[in-house]
Amino acid sequence: AQTVTQSQPEMSVQEAETVTLSCTYDTSENNYYLFWYKQPPSRQMILVIRQEAYKQQNATENRFSVNFQKAAKSFSLKISDSQLGDTAMYFCAFMGSIIQGAQKLVFGQGTRLTINP
Amino acid sequence: AAGVIQSPRHLIKEKRETATLKCYPIPRHDTVYWYQQGPGQDPQFLISFYEKMQSDKGSIPDRFSAQQFSDYHSELNMSSLELGDSALYFCASSLEGLAGEQETQYFGPGTRLLVL
Numbered sequence: 122a123q124t125v126t127q128s129q130p131e132m133s134v135q136e137a138e139t140v141t142l143s144c145t146y147d148t149s150e151n152n153y154y155l156f157w158y159k160q161p162p163s164r165q166m167i168l169v170i171r172q173e174a175y176k177q178q179n180a181t182e183n184r185f186s187v188n189f190q191k192a193a194k195s196f197s198l199k200i201s202d203s204q205l206g207d208t209a210m211y212f213c214a215f216m217g218s219i220i221q222g223a224q225k226l227v228f229g230q231g232t233r234l235t236i237n238p
Numbered sequence: 239a240a241g242v243i244q245s246p247r248h249l250i251k252e253k254r255e256t257a258t259l260k261c262y263p264i265p266r267h268d269t270v271y272w273y274q275q276g277p278g279q280d281p282q283f284l285i286s287f288y289e290k291m292q293s294d295k296g297s298i299p300d301r302f303s304a305q306q307f308s309d310y311h312s313e314l315n316m317s318s319l320e321l322g323d324s325a326l327y328f329c330a331s332s333l334e335g336l337a338g339e340q341e342t343q344y345f346g347p348g349t350r351l352l353v354l
Contacts, residue, residue: 156342164326166281166345212280216343225271225294226330226343228280 123148125215127229134203135237141188142198142232144213152218155189155196156226161209169211172196200234208236240265242331242346250352251319259314259349263331269293270312271343272304273328281328287312288334319353326350 124147134140146155157169172180172189179187184204188197200207213229243262251257263270269288273281283296287306298304301319306312316323327350330343 158345163347164275165347166328166330168342168344171342225283225286225296226273226281227283231280 123150123153123215123217123227125213125227125229127211127213127232129232130230131233131235133235133237136203136205138203139199139201140203140234142200142211142213142234144196144198144229146194146196146213146215146229148194148215148217150217154216154218155187156214156216157185157187157198158212158214158228159207159209160212160231161206166212170198203236205236205238207234209234242329242344244327244329244346244349246349247347248350248352250354252354253319253321255319255353257316257319257351259316259327259329259351261312261314261329261331261346263310263312263329264333264344267331267333267344268310269332269334269341270306270310271330271332272298272312272314273330273345275326275328275348277325284314316351321353324351324353 126145153174155172159167159169170182184201186199210231212231214226245260271286272284275281284298286293290306301317304314326348328348330345332341332343
């Protein structure tokens with residue numbers, strides 16, 4: 122079974138700083154997908170970024186980028202120029218690849234990120 | 239853009255009562271997932287449906303059942319409610335991609351269930 126580990130329960134940085142959230146996972150699959158979801162105090166789950174394992178290029182979405190190290194099974198999220206609105210719980214999630222149908226997400230324990238003014 | 243709709247948004251029930259949660263996926267999405275998030279925990283997968291057929295099952299109690307209807311909406315039925323069922327229940331939807339490409343799951347706002 123796949124497992125996802127986020128070793129940083131909480132992080133805190135000043136506004137405009139850069140912060141990196143860590144995530145490691147364990148799988149025997151070669152093709153899979155990795156995600157970062159953000160959960161603000163409203164508790165809505167919001168997709169931040171997605172990475173396909175077969176793609177060597179790291180995904181980027183505006184101020185958010187990932188460092189995907191397939192051999193090391195590491196998938197960290199970097200937030201540049203952090204903003205107060207980035208304050209949230211961040212979940213790393215793994216999804217395997219199957220031929221057809223639905224594939225569940227397996228989440229890490231989450232990292233609570235606080236951006237201070 | 240249209241998002242996943244869940245109803246009700248909040249629900250308060252007594253122990254041993256029954257609850258029904260509804261999920262309306264993003265238009266054209268054919269796959270629905272249900273997750274349960276307890277206080278201070280990460281979401282846990284319960285069950286999923288693809289093209290109205292159950293696709294996968296996770297840690298869903300036997301007291302719970304779910305189905306996906308012909309219009310692709312889904313309902314999660316919860317019976318004999320227990321205090322421990324108090325949680326945030328998410329529905330997510332996705333579109334089965336071409337050539338086995340797994341599409342992203344988009345989450346609804348969740349239903350907050352409180353069992354007293």
